[in-house]
Amino acid sequence: MTPEDIDSICKHPDFKQLVRRKQRLNWSLTLAMLVIYYGFVLLVAFSPSTLGQSLSGGVTTVGMLVGVLVVLVSFGLTGIYVYRANNVLDPLNDKVRQECAK
């Protein structure tokens, strides 16, 4: 890429939009994952008894449910990301590539 190419891509409105959307999606999901996981870790460290409570009177605890949920939510978040990236970001990216390859 020549300096002129770089300049024109950076000023391209579609590229700007792609960067904005991509970064918003990436960082909001990253933040969500960090909050969920470290929230869980801190709960384990500071209040294990909360996780040790019985879920509905039986032996199964709240913590067991939370553990399973962390697994499912992790997978769910990757699903959301892939869905958004395939359906929203990729078309925009293709547009940028086409217009800037000219």
Next chain:
Amino acid sequence: MNWTAISMFLLFVVFTLGITRWAAQRTRSASDFYTAGGGLTGFQNGLAIAGDMISAASFLGISAMMFLNGYDGLLYALGVLAGWPIILFLIAERLRNLGKYTFADVVSYRLDQTPVRLTSALGTLTVALMYLVAQMVGAGKLIELLFGISYLYAVMLVGVLMVFYVTFGGMLATTWVQIIKAVLLLSGTSFMAFMVLKHFGFSTEAMFSAATEVHAKGTAIMAPGGLLSNPIDAISLGLGMMFGTAGLPHILMRFFTVSDAKQARKSVFYATGFIGYFYLLLIMVGFGAIVMVGTDASYRDVNGAIIGGGNMIAVHLAQAVGGNLFLGFISAVAFATILAVVAGLALSGASAVSHDLYACVIRKGQATEKQEMRVSRIATLAIGVLAIILGLMFESQNIAFLSGLVLAIAASVNFPVLFLSMYWKGLTTRGAVIGSMSGLVSAIVLLVLSPAVWVNVLHNETALFPYSNPALFSMSLAFLGAWVFSVTDTSERAAQERGRYLAQFIRSMTGIGAAGASKH
């Protein structure tokens, strides 16, 4: 001698050697060797990544931890899993868009090749060799137990097969061995979990209540115990597991085996699904074993200890639910698991030597593909020999701490600099080199001073570093070192490096100019 296990394992070996032969005919260029020509699909790569993560250590180790402590075993599983969404959101696509064969391609993209490649290669080799030794020793012990062959032969067998897969079949064979093993392990574990649930009338509540009744710790196994009672340790362990995965060279290399960023993205989605599913199955395996193995006297020796040690829990459960035939199957799969993981490690170590050190540093990019591939094969052989020697040297050493703590080292030496090179314009060569080195040195020093080594291995009274995991401190030092020595770098070279960030940013975002799949 366990003949069912041995014959099933031989079947696996013959089959995978057949695949290696097939792959060898398709491995002609350097791109074929390092990245299977970049032609794998997201689904295949996802399975291979999952295969790398669900190693023998996690299958046998986590189920053993659940058997002993219940809930605490789950904490380890969650740490490894939670790293994957982060890898997807922050690393996977940019890595694919910027790199070609190794993650050093990405770090050195706009920096000075020689110093950055040297440090990245050092980081790769340290992590790969330590992990390799841990796997070799674990493998030798396990095979000795399962198959009744001596430790020496077991280690040599693993080393020789590993070198065979990698030198002849390159990444294509390594990946397919990993995929086949992942499918075998996932199906075997699914069957075990299903049989456990069937035993308890498909009620997890019945399983948990039976487990708490017979376990010495009673209902305490259903809640976090003492494992992470110290918040600093808990966060440090969490950071190490989460970002350590993102610093493992053999995992990062897998992102170059797919055709583009879209496939890289899909591979993480599938990988996260498979890894998560596997860990959920392990809950059944671990808690089921508390009842089905723990209460059965035939799995205990005269002193009441589990035959073969705690790590054999999953293997005993296989016999309890599926008889000797299934026991043979799971033993063979455990062996296959080790083989597949060490092959990936050897390949990543060899690529650091041949691509980063030989082709880029020594020959300054002037080496032909033929020369580069020859060096990579020699490097694989050397790594194989070294792994066997180290495996024999450390036979009677307590190195259980190694495999877990490799993650802490990877999180400190590779991840911070890789992340900064992609996200921070200000990173310079000086910052990258000092950042990596301070991460590596501090992680190793803190490890040596920690209770696991200073007290348990070196037999000192008290640990000089009170926490069992160094990642929180060593990662911070790596980031700090990279930052301080970048912002104070006023050289002409540093200014040029910052100036090249914009072009790198555009490529990492859009994939314009990214290396594609080779056509044939």
